[in-house]
Amino acid sequence: MNIHEYQGKEILNSFGVRIQRGIVAHNAKEAVDAAKELTEQTGTGWHVIKAQVHAGGRGKGGGVKLAKNLKEVEEIAGQIIGMNLVTPQTSAEGKKVHQVLVAEDVYYPGDSEPEEYYMSVLLNRATGRNMVMYSTEGGMDIETVAENTPHLIFTEEIDPAVGIMPFQARRIAFNLGLSGAAFKEMTKFVIALYTAYEKSDSSLFEINPVLKTSDDKILAVDAKVSLDDNGLYRHKDYAEMRDIREENPVEVEAKKVGLNYVDLDGNVGCMVNGAGLAMATMDLIKQAGGEPANFLDVGGTADAKRVEEAFRLILKDENVKAILINIFGGIVRCDRVAQGVVDAYKNMGNINVPIIVRLQGTNADIAKELIDNSGLDVQSAVEFQEAADKVQAVLA
Ligand code: GDP
Numbered sequence: 001m002n003i004h005e006y007q008g009k010e011i012l013n014s015f016g017v018r019i020q021r022g023i024v025a026h027n028a029k030e031a032v033d034a035a036k037e038l039t040e041q042t043g044t045g046w047h048v049i050k051a052q053v054h055a056g057g058r059g060k061g062g063g064v065k066l067a068k069n070l071k072e073v074e075e076i077a078g079q080i081i082g083m084n085l086v087t088p089q090t091s092a093e094g095k096k097v098h099q100v101l102v103a104e105d106v107y108y109p110g111d112s113e114p115e116e117y118y119m120s121v122l123l124n125r126a127t128g129r130n131m132v133m134y135s136t137e138g139g140m141d142i143e144t145v146a147e148n149t150p151h152l153i154f155t156e157e158i159d160p161a162v163g164i165m166p167f168q169a170r171r172i173a174f175n176l177g178l179s180g181a182a183f184k185e186m187t188k189f190v191i192a193l194y195t196a197y198e199k200s201d202s203s204l205f206e207i208n209p210v211l212k213t214s215d216d217k218i219l220a221v222d223a224k225v226s227l228d229d230n231g232l233y234r235h236k237d238y239a240e241m242r243d244i245r246e247e248n249p250v251e252v253e254a255k256k257v258g259l260n261y262v263d264l265d266g267n268v269g270c271m272v273n274g275a276g277l278a279m280a281t282m283d284l285i286k287q288a289g290g291e292p293a294n295f296l297d298v299g300g301t302a303d304a305k306r307v308e309e310a311f312r313l314i315l316k317d318e319n320v321k322a323i324l325i326n327i328f329g330g331i332v333r334c335d336r337v338a339q340g341v342v343d344a345y346k347n348m349g350n351i352n353v354p355i356i357v358r359l360q361g362t363n364a365d366i367a368k369e370l371i372d373n374s375g376l377d378v379q380s381a382v383e384f385q386e387a388a389d390k391v392q393a394v395l396a
């Protein structure tokens with residue numbers, strides 16, 4: 001689950017990571033009040049107004065702006081809230097901005113040497129260990145740094161048995177070229193950041209930029225945080241940070257009815273039981289010259305009700321030109337699934353794309369008969385390749 005920058009910073013702050021402080025506002029008036037309050041707390045007269053959407057590259061898209069007085073706070077907040085922010089990480093339509101973070105300006109006026117670093121904590125799947133990834137080249141696209149100057153990206157692997165060790169934090173500070181007070185600040189920052197990542201059951205913490213001010217403070221200016229869904233039951237307060245406005249509406253609906261659905265860009269909808277079979281089926285669709293429109297695992301109980309819910313989700317996608325149902329009947333009997341498909345098809349009454357059903361396993365023969373005699377635009381297939389050929393034929 002992804003969360004907003006301001007929420008990520010709340011988590012960081014609660015673990016003692018120094019952050020650029022800010023207050024969320026939902027309209028221009030709230031933004032002005034927030035700026036006044038921040039001035040009282042921090043003494044800053046300048047503020048940055050930052051669009052809160054689940055996408056990076058906001059600065060480039062005009063979603064991060066400096067306001068030098070309250071009038072500018074009001075103007076800029078009014079302009080950013082409600083806009084469709086387009087960044088390199090959003091679609092062409094962009095993302096609607098519902099709220100902004102009014103933050104203290106931490107790039108001191110006249111400060112000629114603010115240093116920006118990149119730092120993230122994430123799982124290295126190759127080694128099965130968490131790592132801190134960092135670079136002197138902060139503030140810009142880390143993908144670009146990786147492409148042009150990969151030697152400027154460092155990693156520090158963390159032993160899960162002992163956690164991050166002080167010498168590792170010192171090595172990071174050293175590699176970033178720090179000394180004196182900034183060096184000490186950075187080691188504290190790194191240890192607090194890693195602790196926050198681990199204790200919050202996150203799968204990603206990305207801070208870009210980490211800022212070193214001219215008076216040697218180290219702080220998180222940005223925060224991209226992904227929490228592990230499987231750890232949310234341990235963090236009720238984090239679970240409440242979910243902002244479904246930022247999520248794909250079909251995926252939100254799928255979650256409500258307990259279906260495992262991921263929206264994709266293709267033209268063939270698929271309905272499968274089991275994640276492994278779903279992956280294989282998506283490969284099959286590609287081989288047949290189609291593109292999967294979704295990943296959908298209906299799970300163990302593919303009865304009429306579930307099949308109908310799955311149809312409903314798939315058909316919300318206007319790009320779907322065909323649906324491939326690929327079910328292995330192990331515990332669930334194929335004839336029951338077939339009956340489910342037929343019942344759901346008739347119940348819905350508005351299915352206007354061809355359907356190919358492959359049922360294998362217990363009672364597959366009875367299931368095939370049920371499908372073939374249904375009189376509906378549903379074709380049965382027994383073999384994997386046969387299913388692929390039929391998909392290819394309907395797309396042609
Ligand atoms: P992103 O573009 O979505 O990654 O958003 P960031 O939070 O990283 O902000 C984008 C850029 O805005 C940063 O790289 C900074 O250069 C700039 N920025 C952020 N905070 C401040 C601030 O307090 N003062 C000034 N002058 N610029 C800031």
Ligand code: MN
Nearest residue numbers: 057208209222
């Ligand atoms: Mn950033």
